[in-house]
Amino acid sequence: MKIGLGLYRQMLNDRHYAFAQQLGVTHVVAHLEDYFSANPQLADDSDSSWGKAQDDDWTEDTFRKLIDDLARFDLKLAAIENFAVKHWHDVLLDGPRRDEQMAHLKRIIRAAGAAGVPCFGYNFSAVGVWGWTRGPYARGGAMSVGFDITRIDPDEPMPKGMAWNMIYDDDAGPGTEGPISRDQIWDRYARFLDEIIPVAEEAGVILAAHPDDPPVKALRLTAKLINSHDAYRQAFALNPSPNNRAELCLGCLQEMAEGDIYETVADFARCNRIGYIHFRNVRGQVPNYHEVFIDEGDIDMARIVRILKDNDYQGVLIPDHTPELECDAPWHAGKAFAVGYMKALVAQA
Template sequence: MDTTVMLPPRPDRRWTLAQQLGIDTAVVRFWGEEEWWEYDTLVRTKNRFKDHGFSLDVVEDRPPMEKTVLGKEGRDEEIATVKQLLRNMGELGIEVYCWVWTELPVGVPRTSDSIPLRGGSLTTGYDHRDMEGAGPHPEAGITEEELWDNLQYFLDEIVPVAEEAGVKLALHPDDPPISPVRGVPRLVTSLESFERILEMHPSPNHGVTFCQGNFAAMGEDVPEAIDRLADDIHFVHFRDVEGTPDSFVETWQDEGPTDMLATMRAYEAAGFDGPIRPDHVPKMAGEDDREEAHAGYTDMGRLFAVGYMKGLMEQAADEPSLDDRRN
């Protein structure tokens, strides 16, 4: 497995910290930069990372896709942009595209950003009743059926291009994994929905971002879910939550209900050797809100998470496999 972190497209303290942690693989998010999917932006970004000792292996961002999701006029232009992104990534050897489908009515809604954890560290949480207080979203009329049709249309357009470009699509769950939110159905909310979506256009290039916290919220046995998706996992988000899809708190990586060593063993057993990054972390003492590092993306909790992950990975890799132990 390849430990990595999400970084902005230009060097700052986060790049330096990643270097100091011994990380040499980068995941980029463009944090609102314009037209970042164009070749000239991507090539400069790829080379900027390279000049700082990083291989840029993952794009975790998405061009606008609202018309695509809703099946509205203009979706083909949006899809053409995604195809262009995939071709550019293929050209530049950026291997993994982490994407989300629904992202309506808002990206990753949280209803609290200052829930106290140990020592006064602060975390985010979600309460569905608070969310629903906003009332129905303007697109609340769309049906689940229509969304499935629109997803099929998208996959049939996109998966062949990913195959041609040699890019691995890695679908991230809808976070929180609950449907509907403010009247808009969400599709990617269970292990079964992932299996259905992978079947809609099977391909070695069409796989999953295994965001552990979402699978924990779904009530899945997380290591078993890893076993089930196995070869289809292209990217991992390492985090945990306590609660259910309609009411949860994001925990410290070492303090949630999931057996995190068992998840590392499951990736080992699945032969997963792709990128894995810590996902949302609590905010620690002295960490003020930073515009581009909204809740969940502060530095110090991430340092802790990376160290913890490395320890677990070493342990999982050193263990004799179950088969060896039985012999």
């Protein structure tokens, strides 16, 4: 079992690679989507050599550069996490550019394989991560996020030009996207897997599916896909290829209204269905939960690590969202706390 760190695009620079190396992690999961241009309040660092997203920067050359940059800090690339919304909004929404975008996704996966990227994480969700509220939900009033369905309008429609909680077309005009039924989203997902998994197999890349966050039935009139333990199993049943795996988010798994997280983690590890793991904790379940520090939630994290070890899980764990510690570098402090805790758990297992 190995421990890694997830880095956003704006953090793909020597300073953060040194930070990861100093924490003692061996792997990095890199985000190339430019979330912060759409959400500048989230950016705490803008000195990335990657800068703003370019149309053609998901190529074999750029993947190789990333791997080489990490190697200078004795770090390995564990995965790239998420496609950019511009790559696949019409795959999610079944829009007119769907086939063209699928062809581009396949080029990206082939380029990733050629460069030596072992795994690609994605979240097949039309609405994306939406509906949470920020608040002092973690220990000592640390700012975190939570979900309380009574505090939002779950049926607020998604504006036209939006998918995955990001605007992909500023000029989309008035109107809304959806609705999308459960059958429709599963049909779109099955088509996506049918087309992309053979390419991933050929390229030697594992595709790893993140569950829906929050894992409710539907939001913004669009049905959710992987919103239960059974739905996760169903996703693997759709395509039994060993390249079809989970970006296993322990937080989302625990938030799901039914299912035993320890059984599911044991099953997935035993069947080699785990691409990599988002290691985070949570208190409560849908329709009302809070994301909390790794050592104060409902999941017995030590038990999870023992289960993974017992089932010979050889992959990577990364901390996921962390509450913001009260200091000048809340992101870094939160990750450092989580990684230290994870290292101790793995050493003791």
